[in-house]
Amino acid sequence: MSQTIYRKYRPQTFADVTGQEHIKRTIQNQLKHGKVAHAYLFTGSRGVGKTTTARLLAKTVNCEQWHSEVLTKDPSMLLSFEPCNVCAACREITAGSFLDVYEMDAASNTGVDHVRENIIEHVRFTPVHGRYKVYIIDEVHMLSPSAFNALLKTLEEPPAHVLFILATTEIHKVPATIISRCQRFDFRRLTADETVARLQILCAEEQVKVAEEVLRQIARQTEGCERDAESMLGQLLALGEQEIGFDEASLVLPITPxxxxxxxxxxxxxxxxxxxxxxxxxxxxxxxxxxxxxxxxxxxxxxxxxxxxxxxxxxxxxxxxxxxxxxxxxxxxxxxxxxxxxxxxxxxxxxxxxxxxxxxxxxxxxxxxxxxxTIPPAAVKEEISISKPPKKSDDLHPPSPLVAENISLNTSASSEPVVFGDIPVIDVEEVRKKWPEVFQKIQECNASLPLIVRSGDLVGVEGNTVELRFAYSLHAETVNRDKNRRLIEEILKKVLGKTMYIRAVHTQESTALEGDDAVSTLLREFGGQAI
Ligand SMILES: [Zn+2]
The missing domain is CATH 1.20.272.10 (Zinc Finger, Delta Prime; domain 3)
Known part of the structure; x- marks a missing residue:
């Protein structure tokens, strides 16, 4: 049953192929302008429509009705570039009995002899019935090196009536010489929406109602592989119910975690x-x-x-x-x-x-x-959320200098390790060890900033942010100033080998003393800025 669904509803027109819009459009455009390539390479994971598309292409180039239209009218005037599915060629290709379309699974015929006997020796003969001799080689990466070589010679000078369609799930195993002679199309996995839409069409055809949440679950579990999704739906339909909800589905589908x-x-x-x-x-x-x-x-x-x-x-x-x-x-x-x-x-x-x-x-x-x-207990968490500006934890970036003043840590807690909500990306001790190097590099780049930085304490690392505590808010503000902060962050990155942010805070109690130290006085005299 599961196979039946997939085979029964195998798309017979490009319009029926789920997803892969870019590929369908390009191929149909080539058909429209009579510019079909001589070799195609279809890559992508299994069950996403590579072989289906290959057969459709083989069918379209050989479709009798389509050709009579192309021959009688200006091909660019044709609205549809689809196989008719009515003519003898179309029907035989669908049934797999058309002599000019040869399908080969390279996984089971890897040797050079097979390629030579079945392909190389036949390509020079004109097609028996159709316009093109089409060779579809599935899992082409499985061919032996000598088989690839034999194929390469044909690909280098393909007769006008020959069309090669190679398909592979492992493009990296296909020799570059082969790839460069093919027009390559990368098939992508179906999105969940595409899978659900496809399954809904099949459910309608089968006249069975399946809850959308069940179809979504199938889409999720099959990860964009259409063949698996349809096979799973087939197992559901085999239950014989007219309506299938989660309860019925749970009998068949793997338990969803x-x-x-x-x-x-x-x-x-x-x-x-x-x-x-x-x-x-x-x-x-x-x-x-x-x-x-x-x-x-x-x-x-x-x-x-x-x-x-x-x-x-x-x-x-x-x-x-x-x-x-x-x-x-x-x-x-x-x-x-x-x-x-x-x-x-x-x-x-x-x-x-x-x-x-x-x-x-x-x-x-x-x-x-x-x-x-490492999750702080509720009380600690609340304290942190109060001491931080709102939404800070939602932000990847450090707070702007403007909010630095809002961050104040109680000095009574300063003798204890500061509890942070974020896990440090680097150990604070490692930062401490390298701090002299950081300091020296700051000195090399800026004359006054080191005076300020020296007055701060390295108190901890929170996530990817190094926190410095200053006794004076002016110092914290100076360090937090965009230009200074970026300089220190650049140096931190060089020294620590990691992207780190810097945040300067000041202790509340010290505000009263502010301005009494030499640096602040110095700064004021020089225009109040350390740059
Ligand atoms: Zn036809």
Whole structure:
């Protein structure tokens, strides 16, 4: 049944091919202008329509009706550049019995002898019935080097009546000499919307109602492979129901980890370690593979990240339906970009090691513990959110100098390590160790700035931001000034080998003393600016 659907509805016109608009348009344009190439190379992952398109091209160039129209009228006046599917040639090509269209699977015929006997020795003869002799070679990268060589000679000087269509899933294994003699088309995976639209057409043809959320799930699980999507739909239709919702579909479709992953992330952002680990283990008990659980979790985290970054980036998530995407984006707002990235990295690592671990979910569990333990308790979190300007955590960039004054840390806490909401991308001790070098480079570039920088304390690293604390707000402001800040950031990048931002803050209590130190006085005398 599953194969039947795919074969039964194999597109018989270019218009029926799902997606690949750029390829269809180019080929039809070439047909229109009578400029069909002698060799094409179709690349792309499996099940996205390469062979289907190859057969359509073979059919169109040999279609009798189309040719009679082309011959009698000006071809550019023709509206459609499609095979008629009625003439003998079209019907025979569809049935696979047309003598002038030769299909070969290079995976099972890799040798030079096969290529020589079936292709090379035949190309010079004119077509038996059609206008073109068409050779479709699937999985062409499987050919042996000598077979490629034999083919190359023919491709170098192809007879006018020959059309080669090579298809491959692994373009990097095809010799450059072959590639350069072909017109190359890159087939892309279908988007979720394209897959759903295609499946809806098939459902209508079969007169079965399948809930859109079920079709979306198929699209998600088959990742743009049309053949797999149609095969999965075929399994659903084989249930024999007239209407198929989630309940019926769950009998056939693999369990979707989306919902469980969402609940898992929900527990994670709440810092609920046992809840998250419990959900992970119960989903494994239900038969979900750890790899697909983590894939789904990472996809959700990416969606949350795109949502958090803003600027319309969320449109690049095409994996989830609106409701799921909306829910995960709301969850993501509880975190910031640094923490979301950290979680993605941890789960990707866990996925890589899961295959080697005695307990496959162990590294995921450890990641959960780490991620939850670095989440500040509610009280600390609130304190941080008060001490920071609003929405700062949503921002990749450091705050502008204007908001630096709003950031004030209590000096009573200065004897203790400062609690940050962001995970440092570099250890503060490493920054400290290299600070003299940073300082020296600042000296080399600017005469007065070092005086200021020296008066500050390196208090910590938050995400990718190095924080300096100053006793005087004027100093913090000076360091935060765009030009100075950029200079220090450039030097940090050179010395630390990482893009880092700088943020200068001042301690509230010291405001009263401000202006009493020599540097401030000096600065005022020189126009109040260290540049
Ligand atoms: Zn025809």
């Amino acid at each position: 989306t919902q469980i992953s969402l609940d898992f992330l929900d527990a994670l952002v709440r810092g609920d370690v046992s809840g998250a680990i419990g959900l992970l283990n119960s989903s494994l008990e239900e038969g979900i593979e750890i790899s697909s659980f983590l894939d789904e979790t990472v996809l959700l985290l990416r969606t949350a990240l795109l949502g958090l970054l803003g600027g319309g980036l969320e449109r690049f998530q095409t994996t989830f339906d609106e409701e799921t995407a909306g829910r995960v984006m709301t969850l993501g707002k509880t975190w910031n970009t640094a923490r979301l990235s950290q979680a993605i990295e941890r789960f990707l690592d866990a996925r890589r090691t899961s295959k080697m671990d005695v307990i496959p979910q162990l590294s995921t569990e450890l990641a959960v513990i780490d991620l939850c333990s």
